[in-house]
Amino acid sequence: MGQPPDSDYIRVGKIAVQRGLMSREQLEKTIHELSDVAYARMREGADQVPELGEFLVQKGFLTAETLREIQREMERMIVEPVSKKFGKYTLLREIGRGGMSVVWEAFDNELRRRVAVKFLTSYRPGKAEEEDDETLERFYREAQTAAKLKHPNIIDIYEVSVREGMHYIAM
Known part of the structure; x- marks a missing residue:
């Protein structure tokens, strides 16, 4: 239940x-x-x-x-979309999840700072479903829109990319 x-x-x-x-x-x-x-x-x-x-x-x-x-x-x-080491990031703990993504607190080993990394979990490559293409487009559009905004209550976007088949936004 x-x-x-x-x-x-x-x-x-x-x-x-x-x-x-x-x-x-x-x-x-x-x-x-x-x-x-x-x-x-x-x-x-x-x-x-x-x-x-x-x-x-x-x-x-x-x-x-x-x-x-x-x-x-x-x-x-x-729950475990990637290993604890993900590119230049060390994943520390999961801090949130939604219908299409999961957010981890991480440490950027190159810039030596804490970040949040949001992974798109609902997209699966190789599927021909239009819905998945729309999900991926929406994910990238969210990152691009947030990156253009500058406000104390809006988090900065550092990177949006794909690695090991996982689409992610670092913020």
Whole structure:
């Protein structure tokens, strides 16, 4: 049991679609159904609702073993997207995550300063899906836009690049 579906939970469904276990339409329908279930349960006072993966098992799209495999894959992609040494950066600790990225506190070994490194986790190279191209474009557009802004409450962008197949922004 977990929280209502958000981008992290939807990733389970995206992987199921990529593996051919269900169609995009089936995923969208299931997400809407789970949202309805979550809303109803929360109105009843429940503080937890099924996660999307559990719901996909209940609906017969995944087996419990397939769900565990997908969860292990997600851990490799999100929790440990790179080694502790990443180019000129030493990754110190994860400080945040969202639907499409994870942010690490890091140390820039060349400039001898602490930085944040944001990794794009939802993009997978070699996929022909238009959505992934849009995700990658949005990631780079975010970096370019932030780099143009100068304000005390907006962090400076030091670098945007790709290394070892991982797209990242150093800030």
